[in-house]
Amino acid sequence: xxxxxxxxxxxxxxxxxxxxxxxxxxxxxxxxxxxxFAARVGDLLFVSGIPGFDDNGGLPDGFEAQFALVxxxxxRVLTEAGATVRDLVKVNVLLRxxxxxxxxxxxYAEAFGPAPYPARTTCVVQALPNPxxxxxxxxxxxxxx
Numbered sequence: 001x002x003x004x005x006x007x008x009x010x011x012x013x014x015x016x017x018x019x020x021x022x023x024x025x026x027x028x029x030x031x032x033x034x035x036x037f038a039a040r041v042g043d044l045l046f047v048s049g050i051p052g053f054d055d056n057g058g059l060p061d062g063f064e065a066q067f068a069l070v071x072x073x074x075x076r077v078l079t080e081a082g083a084t085v086r087d088l089v090k091v092n093v094l095l096r097x098x099x100x101x102x103x104x105x106x107x108y109a110e111a112f113g114p115a116p117y118p119a120r121t122t123c124v125v126q127a128l129p130n131p132x133x134x135x136x137x138x139x140x141x142x143x144x145x
Contacts, residue, residue, distance in 0.1 A: 033129070038077050043144040045081045049094065049136040050074050051128070059132045063100045064107065066134050071111045074139060083141045085111065088118040090140040098124045100134060 038047045050073045052066030053059055060066060071085075078084055091112070095104060101122065112118065118139070128136055 038081060040081065040143070043142055045078070045083060045087075045141040045143055047074060047077050047139040047141065049092075049138040050077070051130065051133050051136050059130060061132075063097075063103055063134045067104065067107045067111075070135055070137050071107075074137060078141055081141070081143060083143055087141040087143065088112065088139050089142050091118045091120045092138045093120065093122040094128060094136045094138075095122065095124045096128055096134045104135070 035048050037050070038045050040046075050070050051059070052069035053073070054069055060069065075085060078087065093104060093108070095101065101124070104122070108120075109117075128134075
């Protein structure tokens, strides 16, 4: 297999577009860290780590319920940017429990398939920002059509 090294474009903060839609900002009254849900640089959309919170800031019990909300929340961000999950090129999955890896792979295949899938890294971490969080996913999408 041959790889081609690509020269990275220079980063110009003035060319970064943060998702402007108020629907993609934290709901008023919900404690949220200082971040943008997504930032666009050229034809790339960088989606921040998205947890499985519902629209009221609640975090359901159970891995499958949280995974479903993560996918719903990522899809909302992508839709606002004019993209779909099929435009994802890289996904990073953070899990709290090693026991959830097999379930995550099954749900991931359903949510992000069919193949070809985005490149992916999966890490089991000691902690996530909220102790009840079982999963967080961040992603990069290509907006070039």
